[in-house]
Amino acid sequence: MRTGNLEGFVDRTWQVVHDSGELAAAVMSYTISGLSGDTDVKYRLISRVVNGYNGPVAYNALINNDSGNNYGYQYVTCGNAAVAANRGTLTAILNAAGYCSALNGITFNDFILNAKSGSTRTGIVKFAYDISGTTVGNVQVNGLSWNNSVDNITSLQITGGQVGCIGIGSRFILLKEVHVPSGLRTGELDIRGTLKGAWQEVYRHTVSGSAETSITVSGLKGNTTDQILRARVRTVNGYNGAGRYVLRFNNDTGNNYGNQYLQGIDTTVSAGRIVGNGLVANDDPRALGQVAYIENLLYLKSGFVRTGIHGRACWISGTTVGSRALVGDVWTNTVDEVTSLVFAGTTNNFGIGTEICIERLNL
Amino acid sequence: MKVGNLKPLGSILHDGWERIYDYTVAGSAITSLTISGLNGDVDEEYILESKVVNGYNGSIEVQVRPNNDTTATAYGFQVVQGASSTGSARRYTSKAQLDFLNANALSDVAAGEMKIFAKSGFVRTTLLEKTGSISGTTVTAVGLLGHSWNNTADNITSLVIGASQTGGIGVGSQFTLWKKSRRVV
Numbered sequence: 001m002r003t004g005n006l007e008g009f010v011d012r013t014w015q016v017v018h019d020s021g022e023l024a025a026a027v028m029s030y031t032i033s034g035l036s037g038d039t040d041v042k043y044r045l046i047s048r049v050v051n052g053y054n055g056p057v058a059y060n061a062l063i064n065n066d067s068g069n070n071y072g073y074q075y076v077t078c079g080n081a082a083v084a085a086n087r088g089t090l091t092a093i094l095n096a097a098g099y100c101s102a103l104n105g106i107t108f109n110d111f112i113l114n115a116k117s118g119s120t121r122t123g124i125v126k127f128a129y130d131i132s133g134t135t136v137g138n139v140q141v142n143g144l145s146w147n148n149s150v151d152n153i154t155s156l157q158i159t160g161g162q163v164g165c166i167g168i169g170s171r172f173i174l175l176k177e178v179h180v181p182s183g184l185r186t187g188e189l190d191i192r193g194t195l196k197g198a199w200q201e202v203y204r205h206t207v208s209g210s211a212e213t214s215i216t217v218s219g220l221k222g223n224t225t226d227q228i229l230r231a232r233v234r235t236v237n238g239y240n241g242a243g244r245y246v247l248r249f250n251n252d253t254g255n256n257y258g259n260q261y262l263q264g265i266d267t268t269v270s271a272g273r274i275v276g277n278g279l280v281a282n283d284d285p286r287a288l289g290q291v292a293y294i295e296n297l298l299y300l301k302s303g304f305v306r307t308g309i310h311g312r313a314c315w316i317s318g319t320t321v322g323s324r325a326l327v328g329d330v331w332t333n334t335v336d337e338v339t340s341l342v343f344a345g346t347t348n349n350f351g352i353g354t355e356i357c358i359e360r361l362n363l
Numbered sequence: 364m365k366v367g368n369l370k371p372l373g374s375i376l377h378d379g380w381e382r383i384y385d386y387t388v389a390g391s392a393i394t395s396l397t398i399s400g401l402n403g404d405v406d407e408e409y410i411l412e413s414k415v416v417n418g419y420n421g422s423i424e425v426q427v428r429p430n431n432d433t434t435a436t437a438y439g440f441q442v443v444q445g446a447s448s449t450g451s452a453r454r455y456t457s458k459a460q461l462d463f464l465n466a467n468a469l470s471d472v473a474a475g476e477m478k479i480f481a482k483s484g485f486v487r488t489t490l491l492e493k494t495g496s497i498s499g500t501t502v503t504a505v506g507l508l509g510h511s512w513n514n515t516a517d518n519i520t521s522l523v524i525g526a527s528q529t530g531g532i533g534v535g536s537q538f539t540l541w542k543k544s545r546r547v548v
Contacts, residue, residue: 071500120499122414199380293478
């Protein structure tokens with residue numbers, strides 16, 4: 001069965017089940033209901049929250065309005081050069097939609113929830129928070145549990161506990177793993193257009209022939225079709241020496257970007273904050289042929305600073321993985337529509353075999 | 364075109380992610396499972412998601428081996444993690460598998476998502492986010508790993524997922540594999 005643009009739930013995909021849009025008014029909490037965790041099995045909540053409260057707010061989540069001390073967490077976090085970790089219990093899912101310390105700060109969050117009953121429910125959230133200007137204050141990852149193995153999950157309530165704490169411009173996008181017990185059956189389904197609510201690849205480039213120094217992805221529409229992008233990159237260093245590449249929006253080469261990273265190199269955990277002329281996308285490869293694998297999640301719509309989170313494994317050669325990092329990203333431009341991404345290296349950073357794949361979330 | 368729910372019985376060609384394997388352990392615990400019929404050089408990328416319930420009365424590791432490669436020195440990884448009040452990191456360069464999940468006691472739960480760059484020509488790499496060993500409201504650790512499988516040549520045709528102890532993959536454990544279903548190869 002061949003289709004053009006398709007709107008409807010398709011078995012065996014991930015699709016958006018709820019998009020709040022950017023909120024036009026501040027609220028204290030936000031509820032997504034009508035869920036069925038036992039059918040959907042997993043959820044992914046991508047959120048960008050603007051702090052509307054003049055003080056610190058943890059954006060936690062209640063499952064099925066359970067406000068008992070039934071949730072657990074273990075996190076590792078960093079701010080500037082400081083690294084910390086902690087474990088505890090709570091009356092909600094800790095930081096399901098992030099954290100902000102101050103008014104108008106931004107937190108960008110990626111939360112996966114294993115929702116099916118039968119055992120303790122688990123989750124992982126990665127988030128970059130206290131984002132303002134070119135500063136990414138912190139980046140953090142939490143492992144999470146809900147000590148309820150019985151009830152079908154029917155709702156998620158994001159709550160910050162302060163009036164107006166979920167500020168104007170905040171957004172919650174929930175995806176589900178689509179399981180269709182019954183529906184219109186097809187043979188092969190060939191979707192020639194967009195599948196609404198799904199991730200779809202819009203760009204792929206493989207470096208062949210000779211190494212490249214810069215790769216531009218153009219024709220993007222960051223305020224309409226390309227508001228949320230995911231970029232996955234496997235680089236092969238084409239330069240015999242060190243060579244960092246950065247990610248730029250609209251080829252802005254000003255010092256308008258910031259990163260906060262948490263990384264492990266051998267037995268050392270370290271963290272740091274960078275402001276520069278691009279999002280630092282890989283730890284400098286040290287030798288010809290070294291491989292890196294990076295995944296970026298980006299919120300591109302204008303109106304606020306543009307935010308991202310990326311995970312990366314770098315300096316890979318043979319069985320050695322030199323570093324593993326989690327990074328929060330910001331581009332401080334709030335005005336211009338993103339029309340291009342530029343992967344900007346120094347010299348031949350993108351060797352033969354480098355692959356760049358860009359996916360958009362069809363909202 | 365607007366439709367109700369669609370249930371394709373064939374491939375879903377849309378340059379997006381298609382669930383190609385979905386298994387929940389029922390009845391009795393198992394020690395391993397094999398996802399076969401893969402074509403890593405065509406699919407290029409996979410995402411392996413899992414939630415494991417420990418079926419062994421002790422600690423287990425859940426391990427992944429492409430093409431069941433059990434070579435003792437074929438794999439390595441770097442991890443950064445948090446456990447209690449300690450952040451730490453470690454590197455291994457001589458492993459016999461992709462370390463995936465671990466659980467410390469019977470019925471403890473562990474979960475994770477592993478992205479695999481599967482295409483041959485270079486070492487195969489992963490990005491893994493995981494949490495475990497979870498019992499009730501106690502979450503023992505959260506970790507971020509990057510792996511390398513030092514095989515640049517072979518097409519990946521299977522993933523073998525195994526526990527370090529007999530019956531380690533308990534009832535209720537779930538495994539899901541996604542591939543990039545590309546219309547133009």
